[in-house]
Amino acid sequence: MFDPTDLYRLSGDVPELSDPVLLYHFEGFVDAGGAGRLAVGHLLAELENRVVATFDVDRLLDYRSRRPIMTFDTDRWVDCESPELVVRLAHDTTGTPFLVMSGPEPDREWELFTEAVGTLATRLKVGKLVTVHGIPMAAPHTRPLGVTAHGTKPELVSGPGSPFGKIQVPGSAAALIELRLGARGHDALGYAVHVPHYLAQAEYPRAAVTALEAVTRSTGLVFPMENLRDAADKTTAEIEEQIVASEELSTAIKGLEQQYDAFTAGAEHENLMAEPTPMPTGDELAAQFERFLAERDESDS
Structure with a gap:
């Protein structure tokens, strides 16, 4: 049996936290308007943060399916943009600590990766895991963006009901984390922002604003939003x-x-x-x- 803790290493002093939120988003799955990517990228750009855990991407990624960019200068290779899948510690505008997990979605070992996230969440005493992303919908940008909320417990989900019934869709590592860790007693939830289908391939910051506002309502975390709203x-x-x-x-x-x-x-x-x-x-x-x-x-x- 493989040890899930072999998939990551802790960086420096491991912080002693009390029920922090773990906000996570992986690049590679559906993310209309870049809702999740822009939301997480905005927080990491606006808030001081440091890496507390790094996953072994050599085991988790298929480099031939998404080759890293390398730089060639005249007669030699001088750089390689190695992908990173990490957990960072940040603090919101009120000083409340929370964690951000981001990077490319793993290509392999999803079940072991999910177990690794679970052991890490236990080690860092995570109180709630939250994920965000965008989905394309036939809705105009002139109306409020809808949000489909989902979670491991009914009390974690608030707001309007889902427009979907029972459906089957391609899986994602983010969804598997919610499913598996929820079955083990962790509180996990997510928000799918309804992005106008004609803007799904573009960067649509309004979707990221909607995503972070949903996170604030469910967690109490307060984020700097001025630049994103602009x-x-x-x-x-x-x-x-x-x-x-x-x-x-x-x-x-x-x-x-x-x-x-x-x-x-x-x-x-x-x-x-x-x-x-x-x-x-x-x-x-x-x-x-x-x-x-x-x-x-x-x-x-």
Whole structure:
């Protein structure tokens, strides 16, 4: 039997904590709008933090499926951007300590990795594990972003009910952690932010704002949000600029608004993924937005 603690090493002095939150997000699974990636990246950029545990990526990753970037200079290799999957200790704006686990999603040994996270959570006396990511939905950006909450206990989940019934989807390491550790008595929950499907491939800071606000409501942690909200406002202004300039986009957005409003009013729609009225697909809308943003970048340079 393999020892799960062999998958990570502790760094320096292990802090003595009391029921800290462990916020986690792995890159590689569905994350529409970069909701989870932007949320975690924002916190690590805004808050002082230090690494307390490092996972063995040589065992967990398939380098041939996502090759690290190496730098060649004239006649020699000079650098390799080695991936990191780590747990960091940070403090929110009130001084409350919490943990952040981030990095690439493991390619292999998911069950052993989940056990390793469990032993680490016990070692660090974690009180609650929380994950966030984005999922594409047929909803307009002009309406509040929905959030599907899920957890290991009913009392951990608050807010509107899920728009989904019982469904089967491709698995993720983040979901497996919630499933397995919840079965062992840990409190774990997650938030899937509903990102407009036409913005799923773009960076959409508003989704990250929504994710962190959900984390705050469930944990009491207070995060610095000004810069992230400014980025969200700027992105929204750019989107509105394009819509005003395009009759086709304006019509499509109005159609989505009508569909969304009917759904939230209780009309009999199966779910927000349905598209009962003719309109451009999410890919077509996304392509138009990407062209617009690319043209803006070129004009600004």
